Amino acid sequence: MESVNIPEEAQDVIERLLKLAHLIEMSDHTAGKIVTTTSFSNLPKVMSILQDVDIDKGLRLIPGLKGYRISVWSRTATISYDPAILLPRFWEQFFQIRRNPSMEKNVRENFRALFVNRSC
Numbered sequence: 820m821e822s823v824n825i826p827e828e829a830q831d832v833i834e835r836l837l838k839l840a841h842l843i844e845m846s847d848h849t850a851g852k853i854v855t856t857t858s859f860s861n862l863p864k865v866m867s868i869l870q871d872v873d874i875d876k877g878l879r880l881i882p883g884l885k886g887y888r889i890s891v892w893s894r895t896a897t898i899s900y901d902p903a904i905l906l907p908r909f910w911e912q913f914f915q916i917r918r919n920p921s922m923e924k925n926v927r928e929n930f931r932a933l934f935v936n937r938s939c
Contacts, residue, residue, distance in 0.1 A: 825934050832877030833930045837923055838868050840916035846895070850902040851885075853910060857894050866891070882933040904933065 825833075842861040847854040857865050869889075878884045883904030888897045909929055915922045 825931065826880045828873065828877040829880035829934075831872060832874065832881065833927065835868050835872060836913075836930075837916070837927060839865060840913055840923070840926070841920065842868075842917070843896070843914075844917065845910070845914045848907070848910065850907070851900060853898045853900070855896045855898070859894065862891070862894055881930070 842865050843855040843857045845853055846856045874887070878887060883901045885899040885901060887899065890896070909926075912922055912929065913926050916926060
């Protein structure tokens with residue numbers, strides 16, 4: 820894969836998202852919006868991963884991610900994205916990580932590709 824400079828904040832958010840992929844599940848998906856959920860037992864791990872990071876700044880740097888909403892009470896996160904940049908197959912692979920950890924490498928490469936060609 821072509822060498823590309825990814826902002827440090829974006830790299831950090833990508834790595835944290837990949838860690839979260841092991842702990843969350845997709846509960847709803849329509850083009851441009853995904854709702855995720857996690858179990859009560861995983862909630863402390865999720866909160867630990869999100870601790871000490873400027874998620875707003877990092878997500879703004881990742882092409883195609885538009886925003887998010889987190890509800891600790893309902894254990895959900897809603898992610899808004901541009902489906903022309905982050906194709907549905909990207910999210911399918913992302914949510915396969917939980918059941919198939921070997922997918923993590925491919926998803927990491929897809930994140931990096933966003934910075935090269937802005938379509939994944």
